[in-house]
Amino acid sequence: MSNFKLPGGRALWLALAGGALCIAAPAFATDMIKAPTVEQQALMVNKGDTSWMLVSSALVLMMSVPALALFYGGLVRTKNMLSVLMQVFMIVSIAALVWCCWGYSMAFTSGGTASTAPFVGGFSKALLMGVSGGTYAATFSNNVYLPEFAFVIFQMTFACITPALIVGAFAERVKFSSLMIFVVAWLTIVYFPIAHMVWYWAGPDFLADSVVKDAAGALVSQDAGYLWGMGALDFAGGTVVHINAGIAGLVGCLMIGKRLGYGKEATPPHSLTMTMIGASLLWVGWFGFNAGSNLEANGVTAVAFINTFVATAAAAVSWALIDQVVHGKPSMLGAATGAVAGLVAITPASGYAAPMTSIVLGLIVSPICFFFVSTVKNKLKYDDTLDVFGVHCIGGIVGALGTAIVADPALGGQGVFDYTVFPAGVAAYDMMGQLIIQAKAVGLTLVWSGVGSAVLFFILDKTIGLRPSADAEREGLDISEHGERAYNY
Amino acid sequence: MKLVTAIIKPFKLDDVREALSAAGVQGMTVTEVKGFGRQKGQTEIYRGAEYTTNMVPKIKIEVVIEDSQASRVVETIQQAAHTGSIGDGKIFVTDVAQAVRIRTGETNETAL
Numbered sequence A: 001m002s003n004f005k006l007p008g009g010r011a012l013w014l015a016l017a018g019g020a021l022c023i024a025a026p027a028f029a030t031d032m033i034k035a036p037t038v039e040q041q042a043l044m045v046n047k048g049d050t051s052w053m054l055v056s057s058a059l060v061l062m063m064s065v066p067a068l069a070l071f072y073g074g075l076v077r078t079k080n081m082l083s084v085l086m087q088v089f090m091i092v093s094i095a096a097l098v099w100c101c102w103g104y105s106m107a108f109t110s111g112g113t114a115s116t117a118p119f120v121g122g123f124s125k126a127l128l129m130g131v132s133g134g135t136y137a138a139t140f141s142n143n144v145y146l147p148e149f150a151f152v153i154f155q156m157t158f159a160c161i162t163p164a165l166i167v168g169a170f171a172e173r174v175k176f177s178s179l180m181i182f183v184v185a186w187l188t189i190v191y192f193p194i195a196h197m198v199w200y201w202a203g204p205d206f207l208a209d210s211v212v213k214d215a216a217g218a219l220v221s222q223d224a225g226y227l228w229g230m231g232a233l234d235f236a237g238g239t240v241v242h243i244n245a246g247i248a249g250l251v252g253c254l255m256i257g258k259r260l261g262y263g264k265e266a267t268p269p270h271s272l273t274m275t276m277i278g279a280s281l282l283w284v285g286w287f288g289f290n291a292g293s294n295l296e297a298n299g300v301t302a303v304a305f306i307n308t309f310v311a312t313a314a315a316a317v318s319w320a321l322i323d324q325v326v327h328g329k330p331s332m333l334g335a336a337t338g339a340v341a342g343l344v345a346i347t348p349a350s351g352y353a354a355p356m357t358s359i360v361l362g363l364i365v366s367p368i369c370f371f372f373v374s375t376v377k378n379k380l381k382y383d384d385t386l387d388v389f390g391v392h393c394i395g396g397i398v399g400a401l402g403t404a405i406v407a408d409p410a411l412g413g414q415g416v417f418d419y420t421v422f423p424a425g426v427a428a429y430d431m432m433g434q435l436i437i438q439a440k441a442v443g444l445t446l447v448w449s450g451v452g453s454a455v456l457f458f459i460l461d462k463t464i465g466l467r468p469s470a471d472a473e474r475e476g477l478d479i480s481e482h483g484e485r486a487y488n489y
Numbered sequence B: 001m002k003l004v005t006a007i008i009k010p011f012k013l014d015d016v017r018e019a020l021s022a023a024g025v026q027g028m029t030v031t032e033v034k035g036f037g038r039q040k041g042q043t044e045i046y047r048g049a050e051y052t053t054n055m056v057p058k059i060k061i062e063v064v065i066e067d068s069q070a071s072r073v074v075e076t077i078q079q080a081a082h083t084g085s086i087g088d089g090k091i092f093v094t095d096v097a098q099a100v101r102i103r104t105g106e107t108n109e110t111a112l
Helices: A011-015 A026-031 A038-042 A047-073 A078-108 A148-170 A176-199 A226-230 A238-256 A272-294 A299-327 A332-346 A355-380 A388-406 A431-462 A470-475 A477-482 B010-022 B067-080
Strands: A136-138 A145-147 A211-213 A219-221 B002-008 B029-035 B042-046 B049-053 B056-065 B089-095
Touching: A038 A136, A047 A078, A047 A145, A047 A148, A047 A272, A078 A148, A078 A176, A078 A477, A136 A148, A145 A148, A148 A176, A148 A238, A148 A272, A148 A388, A176 A226, A176 A238, A176 A431, A176 A477, A226 A431, A238 A332, A238 A388, A238 A431, A272 A299, A272 A332, A299 A332, A299 A355, A332 A355, A332 A388, A355 A388, A388 A431, A470 A477, B002 B010, B002 B067, B010 B056, B010 B067, B056 B067, B067 B089
Parallel strands: none
Antiparallel strands: A136 A145, A211 A219, B002 B056, B002 B089, B029 B056, B042 B049
């Protein structure tokens, strides 16, 4: 029965004020409508939930533009500042279009044959066909719905930021046109399938009807993504967003190659002021990303919010302390990097952890990421310009595995829910079993995104090329790719 | 006429300007410059990557004065810009062949 676990499932019980004590009572169960019709769903929409989701969506958009653009932009040299801003701005714009044309449908519908359905959705909602102001999307609680457009918009912002994260790995040396083609292809063959595998499911009012016993006697749903069905926990996108983008970045920086003059010329950040502004806006926007991922405005939303707040603070402190110990001075860039590492680590765990375990997760993630960006990168000599792998992929893995630990109710975690029954009930929690499931989800994401990205980069490299000419790179991408400068003074 | 060129620590600029004004100097030209002498650069560390910047930021002051004022001006700058630590800078004195005030066309000492 513990096969089905879901982020934020606890929401229902908190929302019903003490309902957790009487969930087994038959009188309560009969009040719930199983598999409600669209007309019935319309009466299950809450204005507070809807408002929160729309605000959260705007916050997540702010994470891409301007937050990520400034965070990354400040770290490159003056001659490439504008290229980073433009790459992020255009990726967000293009991803939004792709999302509405086929992305939403590929991620959040069930389609294809029984063998492909767990891995990717179909095209029944391509061009947002059938989605209107009168259709609804499930939340994590029985009989609670969102206007479907609110869900489409919220998820769109995730599809916008994820490919934008990748560009940091090969900043200062990529051809703009090739990058845009890469983004469209990467979203299609990597992001949408992974999002489908991790986040797609029939919803709490429908899942029980799709459950069958498999050969081993375990209950499996025929209407859920592969990793979701396995029981992988990813509250807000540790695998889908951070590990996914982080490994794509590593593959990209290896295949594109090092910057000219790497290791010989000094390439210090041109404006840590911009980077600090960007990191701070990321922190603020991340409340939409994590707390918004509960899809409702309730107690679990507040749990995700405070966890996001304190894990980030802990990771910033932790990184500053390491800087103090290792280099003798606490650096602003270290604090900002630590904050982002903390945000990444708490992302999959945000709705499951408790504040104190979130702090521990934040304290732990910084030394691990610090080791990767300072020691491992220098030893292996890959030019991950802005440490997309070291912070997002490694931080994402720490968070994904850590989620199995901090979600344990024995440690004050939120536990998991069993949606194979209607209405959903509390599932028993097995930390070791969960850790293995989390590791499988991490492994699958690394392989899927790593291989998919490698194939795409290879094809682009052999056709239109991935790098600008050496002269163009030396002159800087601002002038050579965009015909502008970031600063004229 | 002499051109006195002084390379000093940036935070000493105000002290030097005040001391020169008190000594009767009417004007000066100030430039932000970089360079190195016995004082080597600083080490900067960004996410574990160390960069040694061997150019140190300094301020260059240029003053043109009558020959008779030269030794006093040099002494004034030397005292005002002095901290006693390495990197205090240098003062150079060179001959100036001609000076012209653009507004009036006056030349040499009257143009200063």
